Amino acid sequence: MTPAARLQAAIEILDEVLAGKPAEQTLTNWARANRFAGSKDRAAIRDHVFDCLRCKRSFAHLGGRTDGRGLVLGLVRDAGTDPATLFTGQGYAPPPLTAADMPNTDPMPRGVALDCPDWLLPELETSLGPATDDLLRIMRHRAPVFLRVNLLRGTVAQAMERLAQEGIETRPTPLAATALQVVTNARRVRQSRAFTEGLVELQDAASQAVIAALPDLDGAHVLDYCAGGGGKALAMAAEGANVTAHDADPARMRDIPERAKRAGVKITVQTQPMGLFDLVVTDVPCSGSGAWRRAPHGKWALTPERMTHLTSLQSAILRQAWQHVRPGGRLVYATCSLLDAENTAITTPFAAETTAATLGAAQHLTPLDGGDGFFSAIIHKAS
Template sequence: MTPAARIAAAITVLDQILSGSPAEQALLRWSRASRFAGSGDRMALRDLVFGALRRRDSLAALGGSLTGRGLMIGHARQAELDLPAIFTGARHDPAPLTEAEAALTPPETLPDDLPDWLRPAWTAALGPQAAEVARAMTDRAPLWLRVNPARTTPDAAVAALAAEGIDTVPAPDFPQALRMTSNERALARSAAYRDGLVELQDLSPQQACALLPLAPGLRVLDYCAGGGGKALALGGRQPGMTITAHDALPDRMADLPARAERAGLRIALEARPRGPFDLVVTDVPCSGSGTWRRTPDAKWRLDAAQLDELLALQAHILDRAAPLVGPGGHLAYMTCSLLTAENEDQIRAFHARQSGFVAVMQRLWTPLQGGDGFFLALLRRD
């Protein structure tokens, strides 16, 4: 496909997303209907679509309309592409620019690419950094790897990946996290990944897991395990612990046994975990506002009613997990959100409902620190 044909395809997919279709479904639908497209075309299309969703409102202002066509005109203007050479109307190219589109004067100040209803909460949560974090959310997120200390060392992992043409850079002051700088799509077929030397995991949850208190012999529960990334990270850090994984939707853990075997770990899957545990980790469902670089359509799909439902679910999970913590044990509350309502406010409300827990620490990471937005609160049971 030519660059212009890819932009035409992006217009089609974006129109479906703007009409309510989830981004992944719209991309999959296009891929199935476009057997002629190669893997490079599909990857390029994905980059166009996700890039447009990250900058939806600002590109719409540059392109003159909140449509797939408007977003792609805005993209072309922002990237300083030759619009007449792209919008030709020939073969698979988009239709030529109208007089109004060609004559559009972009506004001096572009929107901040945040939902209007959420902006006050965003500003309240992030204060002086709010605008800078919003700008960071319009960039593509880096891909991070977690070195598995049960299998290798950071230096050896860097060398093994480099031998397969995958370049990485260790995070400053946190060398067990490697940022991929080239050949990212080769990771899944690499020996380093297949042999459990590294796992995909963002920087901030790695840093959060590194702050949790671990020791040989502890009983650890990953209460909202999903794919099991936290369980694997904790198990790799400290051998000799008993690690249990639980999820309200067990199918989410389907790949965890194979991942654990690859990592050289044993993790028990439990539908009804029974305490007491020395550490219970609750990485709860949330708005995902800290990960909107990776799932930009989620930013525009979230509404106030959905956020309220998430807040109720988070409180419910905390109340269900708390009794599983043994005396002297710890409860870790995690979200990939930047919003105070899902973070600090949840912990304040938990303390008001539950006695016997004391605050140990709280920490918020933002994309300005290299990874996704992420929140950790660590509590200890008396």
């Protein structure tokens, strides 16, 4: 496919996404219907789509319109390219420019330039203070790809060497001792022997840092209460914990047995958690604001009403999970959110109002630290 044809494909996909269809599903459906597109074509189109979703407001301003064509025009103009050289109508290129394709010449308002919904700016400023604008600028760009080295399968140095043999360059990151940032050929990771043989797993460095901050995992009985795909469960099992995974939607856990087998660990999957545990980890559903570089649609789907629902759900999960912490045990409350409303505003009242609960150390990570935004707090239960 030509560069112009890739842009036209991105326009068509974006129009479906803007109409309410999930981005990943739409990209998959497009690829199945257009099997002539090679892997490089699919990768480039995917990048175009997600770049446009991250920068939806500013690209629409540059494109002069809010549909897929407008966003892609903004993408091209933001890169310093004259869109007339690509929007030619020749072959599979987008149709030529018209009067409706001219950029908005007004100065960009702050929320537009930062690609943030206006109602969220005060919420973010309350939580992030002077770092707000710098963080939002970072969120306009693609997130790094990180791996977790499974120390049961080899050392960090061995993982780096194995990956390098397959053309995948990595480097350590200070966020966690097990974390590697992929420098080149991130899309080859899943096909690499290091991955298929369980030496490395895809996991953000901030998520690894949350687990690395937990003491005494070796031999501990742990409940991962919101396990999802099992990334944290695998990391804790690799540290010697006896891990039970649970999720309100059991379908999210369907890959855990195979991932555990590949990693050389055992994880018990329970649809209904039973008993008491030394440690309960609750990575609760949240706005995902710390991971908007990876899932930018969440930024535009979030509303004040959705936020109210989420904070209510987070409080409910915290109360439910607390029932599974043994006397003298600990609970970890975690989110991939940058917003205080989902973090300290949940844990502080809970600890103050709950018998036998004492709020311990908290960890605040943002994309300025290198990985996703993450919050975690330890709550101790009296013996």
